[in-house]
Amino acid sequence: QLIAALETQQLKAAFAELARRHPVLRTVYFEQEGRPAQLVQGEAEPPLRMVNANKWLEGEINQQLRSEVHSRFDLSKGPGVRLAVFSQSSEAHILLMTGHQLAVDSDSLRALFAELLEIYTGLSGGKLVEDLAAAPEVNGYRRFIEEQSEYLKGESARADFEFWKQELAEEPSSFKFPVDRPPPARRNHRGSRARFRIARADLGSADLTGAECEARILTVFAALLNQTTANDDMLFGLPCSLRDDSAAGVAGNFQNPVPGRLRGSGDASVADVVKQAEGAMAAAREHSRFPFQEIVKQLAPHRHPGRMPLFQVLVRFSGDESDLLGMLSDSVPALSELHLHQINRLDLNEVPYELTLNIQEQPDRFLCEFVYREDFFDAEFIDALRLRFLELIPAIFEDPSRKLSALPARSSRDIEELESQNATEQSVDELHLLELLQRTASAMPGVTAMLSQSAEMSYADLSAAAARVGAGLVARGLQPGEPVAVLMGTRMEQIVSLLGILHAGGVCLPLDPDYSVARLNRFLADSGAALLLSEQAFAAQLEDVVVGLSVQVLYLEDGAAEPVLGEAAIGSAVRGKAGKNSKKTAKKSAAGSASKKAAKKKAGQAKAAKADGLEPIAPVAPASLDDPAYLLYTIVN
Secondary structure (H helix, E strand, O other), X not given: OEOOOOOHHHHHHHHHHHHHHOHHHHEEEEEEOOEEEEEEOOOOOOOEEEEEOOOOOHHHHHHHHHHHHHOOOOOXXXXXXXXXXXXXXXXXXXXXXXXXXXXXXXXXXXXXXXXXXHHHHHXXXXXXXXXXXXXXXXXXXXXXXXXXXXXXXXHHHHHHHHHHHHHOOOOOOOOOOOOXXXXXXXXXXXXXXXXXXXXXXXXXXXXXOHHHHHHHHHHHHHHHHHHHHOOOEEEEEEXXXXXXXXXXXXXXXXEEEEXXXXXXXXXXXHHHHHHHHHHHHHHHHHOOOOOXXXXXXXXXXXXXXXXXXXXXXXXXXXXXXXOHHHHHHHHOHHHHHOOEOOOOOOXXXXXXXXXXXXXXXXXXXXXXXXXXXXXXOOHHHHHHHXXXXXXXXXXXXXXXXXXXXXXXXXXXXXXXXXXXXXXXXXXXXXXXXXXHHHHHHHHOOOOEEEEOOOEEEEHHHHHHHHHHHHHHHHHOOOOOOOEEEEEXXXXXXXXXXXXXXXXXXXXXXXXXXOOOHHHHHHHHHHHOOOEEXXXXXXXXXHHHHOOOXXXXXXXXOOOOOOEOOHHHOOHHHOEEHHHHHHHHHHHHHHHOOOOHHHHHHHXXXXXXXXXXXXXXXXXXXXXXXXXXXXXXOOOOO
């Protein structure tokens, strides 16, 4: 905010001179023959918007500032940087410069803003353009791009890529946050913040270096994610700047977010994880010149349409930005002549990653914030994460030899909430889950038990379907206490499978389809499961998962190559589109067979499976708490 009279013509001239100095302010972006292209225009008037905000209240001004920030760029018609001036009075003006990340990074935007004010100060003081301080090299960013192109052709790039190839050889499982919504199929980037502070001394010592503090904060974040998602393989993004001394003052995007990785953090000691965090960040920065988009292009990792590639969380470390004007004045002394007032940063409304941890270092503390996507998380969940993060700090650093997996798994708020929820004196019948299902099916047989967008299932049908699945598993030799794996998406068959396994006296091993092939193989090998229930959509994935294992894969759906129970188990129990679609799938499957003989053989197998043990059986006697069997099979390592 400029607290002084504004010379509009001088500001326009200053912005035009800034555009002359920096090609990025004259660059447009477009698509050519299916590939992105850019064109630096010889002359172009940079976008400057003058707004009369003389009669606006503070709330309206803030709303208009946000609207300006989040107004989309048309990069095919104009550059990726624009300037807006909101004049509140003749002596009060808000200057807002906004940049698109394709064109500039945050350091460039700050440098452009400082240079603009420096030019404006000179012109307002009567200087001519040619009398102003020397401009940075016009072709500085072009030289950087050319150097990057040459680097990608050389041995250094091949060595860097080999590092990333080995580092990302086993693709980690995605973080599964305990939220009550599925991952969105399409990003909307709307986001919010939750801020907090960490005293430097709370990290173990007030004399720690910046790098040591970074590693310790990353260790706390790893412990938080491990407790929240049960994932001990943490892949995070680490923004790195490729700007060197020769690019000082040059505007462009020099940022390159690269992956950092912490493996097996849950079972390691605090001291070991801190050491691993230091090494992970150092290695990522050492090989940060290799472009992130090239890593994604050459490794071709599994992509989810609603997520950024490779990593879901970002960790960004930065210096003290609390006195931004002071920083700019240090680099541009002429700014001290202007009456400027810093306005607090606007809340961002667009964020690319599901969760970002920003850490800003100050002399005796760190200003931190969680920036999160609103289509993934709500404010209450992030606030719980924030409180848990702060609670973990003293618990982690009071004993460096302690394993992260030995940390308290619940926050004080969680414990209070659980105690409150369990503060009941009502007596509860000690019934097995299947007994409860049968009782409900007898009392309310026609009431809907499960409902989806296309189908529904009653309690009576659910109980009968579970009994048939149990019969099919027993017919295939399942013994009480033996594990049965279930790999399915979120659908009715998944619930029927779990209940059917219990019906047969088995132990459920639920598997997440998003887990990596290596992790699924490890779980199956460790559990010793001989049977796996799945759906046809995962058939190709399972071919790799069961390599080297004696696991029989059974598909609990109509038209599958080897159904457990086929339509008799599920299709007839589901009312709605699902049953019709299942019959169509079976017909298409038979029609698409290699020969009539093969089709008849498959049909014969399906009939045999339906005829063999399809009649519902009584539930196997449930295991007592004294028996060495569990409702759910879990792995902690």
